[in-house]
Amino acid sequence: MEKVALCLVSELAEGQSRGFDPLGLGRDSLFALVHQGEVRLYRNSCPHLDVRLEYRKDRFMSADGQRVICYAHGAQFLPESGLCVYGPCLGESLSALEYRIEKGWLMISIDQLQVGVA
Numbered sequence: 443m444e445k446v447a448l449c450l451v452s453e454l455a456e457g458q459s460r461g462f463d464p465l466g467l468g469r470d471s472l473f474a475l476v477h478q479g480e481v482r483l484y485r486n487s488c489p490h491l492d493v494r495l496e497y498r499k500d501r502f503m504s505a506d507g508q509r510v511i512c513y514a515h516g517a518q519f520l521p522e523s524g525l526c527v528y529g530p531c532l533g534e535s536l537s538a539l540e541y542r543i544e545k546g547w548l549m550i551s552i553d554q555l556q557v558g559v560a
Contacts, residue, residue: 444552448474451481451548457507460500461486465555469494472539472555473502474548475510477521481548483539484524488512490531510536
């Protein structure tokens with residue numbers, strides 16, 4: 443199983459997010475965040491209409507860092523679970539991705555990224 447390093451975990455900050463384009467598609471296909479000290483990794487896709495969430499590079503979180511926001515539809519997601527708690531996809535969830543931390547690096551398997559890539 444081939445893996446790719448996304449970033450050093452130390453480069454992620456509480457209440458902030460960071461997008462990644464590990465397949466070189468020209469757009470961030472996933473993003474990481476830290477919430478209550480825990481790293482979370484999600485696909486960059488709103489369950490409402492399969493659109494990207496951020497309104498500019500690395501801006502997936504609300505200003506106070508407490509929710510993930512879909513800037514296209516105003517949907518709000520809990521960072522710890524990806525559950526939509528406000529908006530058109532209420533009750534649906536962001537797609538979480540599995541990751542590993544190896545020697546301080548946030549790592550993801552390439553196989554996992556290939557699923558759903560058009």
